[in-house]
Amino acid sequence: MQKELKGQIKDFIINTFLGGKGSIKEDESLFESGLIDSFGMLELVAFVQKKFGVSVKPSEVMIENFSCVNKIVQFIDKKQKGS
């Protein structure tokens, strides 16, 4: 389940921010590497909401929750278990 989730997130990042080419590591910092800026972060949040049916609260939109693929998966997992 988690593997599938990670794959979908990676695919989105590669298609949206890398033009469909290249690869990213699951613990690679998306912001520090410069791959994603604040605008990209919101694109990512929108994707997570639409794709996984997760409702993200304003106070949860922070870099810590979306800093790398692993963190995003953890966040989705926590939200899905909580709801």
Add this chain to the structure above:
Amino acid sequence: MDKILFFLLFLTASFLGYWFLPHKSRSPFLLIASLFFAFSFSAGYSCLFLFNIVIIHYISNILKNKNDRGKVFYLRLSLLWLIGNLCFFKYNNLIFNFANLLLPIGISYVTFRLIHYIVEVYRGNIVNTSFIELAVYVLFFPTFLAGPVDRFPRFNSQSREIRKFEIAEFNYGLLRIIYGVIKKAVIADRLAGFIMPVLHAPQGYPRGIVILSVYGLAIQLYMDFSGYTDMAIGIARLFGYKIMENFDKPYFKKNIALFWRSWHISVYSWIRDYFFFPVFGCRASKAMIYLGTVVTMVVFHLWHKATLGFLFLGIYHGIGLLVWQLFQVVKRKYSFFKNVHSYRWPGLISWFITFSFVSFGCIFFNSNITSAFNIIKRIFM
């Protein structure tokens, strides 16, 4: 007494007192020194700051024992109070015109720190803080006047750390202060002497000189502002504190998004984390994100100053960022653009366009709207 002499005496006394005291007395001492510094500007406003710190500290303790609904209520109450305070004083003369109040010096930075603190307490990222720790963070005198707005966890871990005086840190601090003084007093102030007469009466000068003055203005603003930051970082380092940097070679960046990640970093990242992300982050619509980019830039600039010029500047940079984001979409679609920045000449052209875009925006930073349009008229007509 001369202001500079007063500050030097105050700094020397604070420095000696701080390092002679044992570790547990240093934070209370820094708070007293910072309060003395704040009171030297205005006793009344310093009491207001203290009152706000007491309230936020009190509410932060309540937040720890509340359920989710209760927490949201207290968070909203705190934000309403703090933002209300800032807006009232910042825009009093423009909107309320109540009793000709002066703008309290340092109110923006005090408010930003308190909002950051209460939001992070709400999120559970800050726990177990004493009143003195919070007050030292908010009023820390090296960064009281012009920032940077450091983050509490980073700052407080340094307050708690038992430190010994280190000559290398002291030397670094002094060097940063000297850099700051040179940037501000030697470069920025002298440059202003050359360019301001041109920008105030552009019709009397050749077009080339006016254009050069606009670029000069961008450099002057950077030297002025980053000079203050260097001094603040240097003074903080004399007390062993490593404060976050506010600038990262902004005029060498090759696009406007990178520029904004390297200019006034502490406040820009604050606006991003506590305005752009929470307000526009969960809308799940691209149009809202685009709108959010422009609105955030407008808010950021109107925070600087509530004038027509700053409103224009906010829209100008907002649209700049928007165009850059739309260009990213195009870039992803067409392979020709993908590696365009890694080539030398397109890289130089990107840098020149970015620097020119930012420099021309500075016209609105420095002048009223009529003078700004006079400069533009002289350049383009």
